[in-house]
Amino acid sequence: VLPFVFEGFDALIAAVLEENSQQVVEIEPVLSERGPVNLSLKLTPLKDADGITYGMTLVVDDLTEIKKRDATLNVVRTYLPPSLVRNIQSIDGLGLSGDEREISVVFADVRGFTTFSEQLPPEELMAVINRYLTVSTDAIQLYDGIIDKYMGDAVVGLFNTQLNPQQDHAVRAVRAALSMAYDVRALHEVLPPEQRLFYGIGVDTGIAMLGNVGSPSRKEFTAIGAPFNFAKLLQENALAGEIIISQQTYDLVQDLFMADPLEPRKVKGYPGFQIMYRVTGVNKSRQG
Known part of the structure; x- marks a missing residue:
C-alpha cells in the first residue's frame, strides 16, 4: 500500500x-x-x-487526530490568554463549529478618537491607541474573558463562550468594564493632557450563536446575535467614562454593583428599549 x-x-x-x-x-x-x-x-x-x-x-x-487537535489548539491560542489555554481538557468538546448559549458581551469604544486622530502623525497615533487597547485587553482577560475582535479604536470581549465557560459571566463582564475604566484613569497619569481619552462601555447578556466563521483559508471565532448588537448600542449610549448595562445584565448583577437607571439616549431600531443602567461602582456591603 x-x-x-x-x-x-x-x-x-x-x-x-x-x-x-x-x-x-x-x-x-x-x-x-x-x-x-x-x-x-x-x-x-x-x-x-x-x-x-x-x-x-x-x-x-x-497522527491524523493529533494533528487536528494541534491545529485547533493553535487557533484557540489566538482567542484565549495562556491561563485559559492550559485549562482546556478536551479540544474535541469545544464545539467551535457552532454553539448556542447565554453570554455576556463587553463593547468598549474610545470617545473622541476621530478628532484626536487628526492631530497626530500615524506612528504616534498607533502608539497611543495601542496603549488604550492594551488597557481594555488586560481588563477583559483579567476576568477570563476572550477578545472577540478589535474594530479600530473599539474592542469586544466575550464571557461564557464554549472556550471560557462561566456561571458568573455577567458579573465578570461588569468587573472587567469597571477595571477598564479604572485603568484608563491610571493611564492618564502618564499621558499628556491632549492624549487623555475615555472609553464608553456597553454590557449586555443574552443568547448568541458562537463558533468559527469565515473561509477555509481564514476563520475567526465570533458571536452572532442580539447581545453583540445590543452591547454596541449600549456603548453608543455611554458618555465618555460611562459603563452602561442592559436590563438583562442588571438583573444578574444588581446585588453586587451600584447602578442608576437611565432613559436611553439612542434606541436605534429597538422600540422596546426603555431603560438602561449606568454602573457607578461596587456594592462593597455585598462583596465577599
Whole structure:
C-alpha cells in the first residue's frame, strides 16, 4: 500500500539500507476510505552482531487526530490568554463549529478618537491607541474573558463562550468594564493632557450563536446575535467614562454593583428599549 500513497517510499528504503541509519518522514496521503490523513513513517535498520545491516523495521503512526487537535489548539491560542489555554481538557468538546448559549458581551469604544486622530502623525497615533487597547485587553482577560475582535479604536470581549465557560459571566463582564475604566484613569497619569481619552462601555447578556466563521483559508471565532448588537448600542449610549448595562445584565448583577437607571439616549431600531443602567461602582456591603 505505501508505495502507492508515497512515491518516495522506495528511495527511503534504499537510504536506510545504504546509510545504515534511521529515516523518519511524515506524509499526508489521501486514502479512498478515510480521505486526507497524516502518517509518520519510521524506518530503522536491523543489524547483526558485526554491525552489518540485513533488514529493517517499519513503524507507521497515524497522527491524523493529533494533528487536528494541534491545529485547533493553535487557533484557540489566538482567542484565549495562556491561563485559559492550559485549562482546556478536551479540544474535541469545544464545539467551535457552532454553539448556542447565554453570554455576556463587553463593547468598549474610545470617545473622541476621530478628532484626536487628526492631530497626530500615524506612528504616534498607533502608539497611543495601542496603549488604550492594551488597557481594555488586560481588563477583559483579567476576568477570563476572550477578545472577540478589535474594530479600530473599539474592542469586544466575550464571557461564557464554549472556550471560557462561566456561571458568573455577567458579573465578570461588569468587573472587567469597571477595571477598564479604572485603568484608563491610571493611564492618564502618564499621558499628556491632549492624549487623555475615555472609553464608553456597553454590557449586555443574552443568547448568541458562537463558533468559527469565515473561509477555509481564514476563520475567526465570533458571536452572532442580539447581545453583540445590543452591547454596541449600549456603548453608543455611554458618555465618555460611562459603563452602561442592559436590563438583562442588571438583573444578574444588581446585588453586587451600584447602578442608576437611565432613559436611553439612542434606541436605534429597538422600540422596546426603555431603560438602561449606568454602573457607578461596587456594592462593597455585598462583596465577599
